[in-house]
Amino acid sequence: MPGIFVTFEGGEGAGKTTQIQRLSAELAVRRYSVVVTREPGGTEISEQIRSLLLNPENTDMRSTSELLLYAASRAQHVLEKILPALDRGEIVISDRFADASLAYQGYGRGLDIDLIKNLNRIATGGIIPDITFLLDLPVDVGLKRAGERGQGFDRLEREEIEFHQRIRQGYLEVADQEPNRIKVISAEHDADRVYTFIQEEIVTLFDRF
Numbered sequence: 001m002p003g004i005f006v007t008f009e010g011g012e013g014a015g016k017t018t019q020i021q022r023l024s025a026e027l028a029v030r031r032y033s034v035v036v037t038r039e040p041g042g043t044e045i046s047e048q049i050r051s052l053l054l055n056p057e058n059t060d061m062r063s064t065s066e067l068l069l070y071a072a073s074r075a076q077h078v079l080e081k082i083l084p085a086l087d088r089g090e091i092v093i094s095d096r097f098a099d100a101s102l103a104y105q106g107y108g109r110g111l112d113i114d115l116i117k118n119l120n121r122i123a124t125g126g127i128i129p130d131i132t133f134l135l136d137l138p139v140d141v142g143l144k145r146a147g148e149r150g151q152g153f154d155r156l157e158r159e160e161i162e163f164h165q166r167i168r169q170g171y172l173e174v175a176d177q178e179p180n181r182i183k184v185i186s187a188e189h190d191a192d193r194v195y196t197f198i199q200e201e202i203v204t205l206f207d208r209f
C-alpha cells in the first residue's frame, strides 16, 4: 500500500487536534503506521519558525514575511518528514497544510492568491493531500472554544474577528474549487458526530488504495 496523506484544516478551535487524536489512535489500533504532524512546525527547524510566527510579541511582522516564513516551514516539513514517511508507505496526518496559507495569508491578509498557489507548489514540491477535512465553524464559537482551552491566544488568534471571518469564507471557497479532495464538515456537531463523518470518508478513501 502506498502512503496516504491526510490533512485537517479550519479556523481556531474548530476541533482539528481533537479529531486527529481520535483518527490516529484508531488507525494505530488497526496496526497502520501513522505519522501525526502539524503546521507550522513538524520538524526541529519548522518548529523554530512556528515560534516566530505565533509569538504574540511579534506585532510588527509584515504579511509578506509571514507568508514566506510559512512557506519555509512547509518546505522543510515536506522534505524532512512528510515525503520520507509517504515513501515508507505510512499514513501522514497533518494538522493544517498548504490550504491554510491560501485561507490565512490569501483571504485573511489579502495577499495574491495565484502567487500563494505558486509558492505552495515550491514549498510542497507538488504533493497534494489525498484527502482534506475542513472543519467549518462560526468564528465566535471557535474562538470561544479555543479560549476555554486555557492556553492564552497566539499572534494569529489575537487578530480581529473580521480576519477570522475572511479565513472561514476563504477556506469554503478553496473547498468549492476542489470538492473531490476537500470534505467540509460542520464542526458545530459534537465531536462523536464529526468523527463518524471522518471515519466514513477514510473508509471510502482506503477502498481506493
Ligand SMILES: Nc1ncnc2c1ncn2[C@@H]1O[C@H](COP(=O)(O)OP(=O)(O)OP(=O)(O)O)[C@@H](O)[C@H]1O
Pocket: 010, 011, 012, 013, 014, 015, 016, 017, 018, 019, 145, 146, 148, 149, 187, 188, 189, 190, 191, 192, 194
Ligand atoms: N465538536 C466539538 N464540540 C464541542 N467542543 C469541541 C468539539 N471538538 C473539540 N472541542 C473542544 O474545543 C476546544 C478546541 O478543540 P481543538 O483544540 O481540537 O481545536 P483546534 O481546531 O485544534 O484548535 P486550534 O486551531 O486552536 O489548534 C477543545 O477544548 C476541545 O475539547
Ligand SMILES: [Mg+2]
Pocket: 016, 017, 018, 095
Ligand atoms: Mg489544534
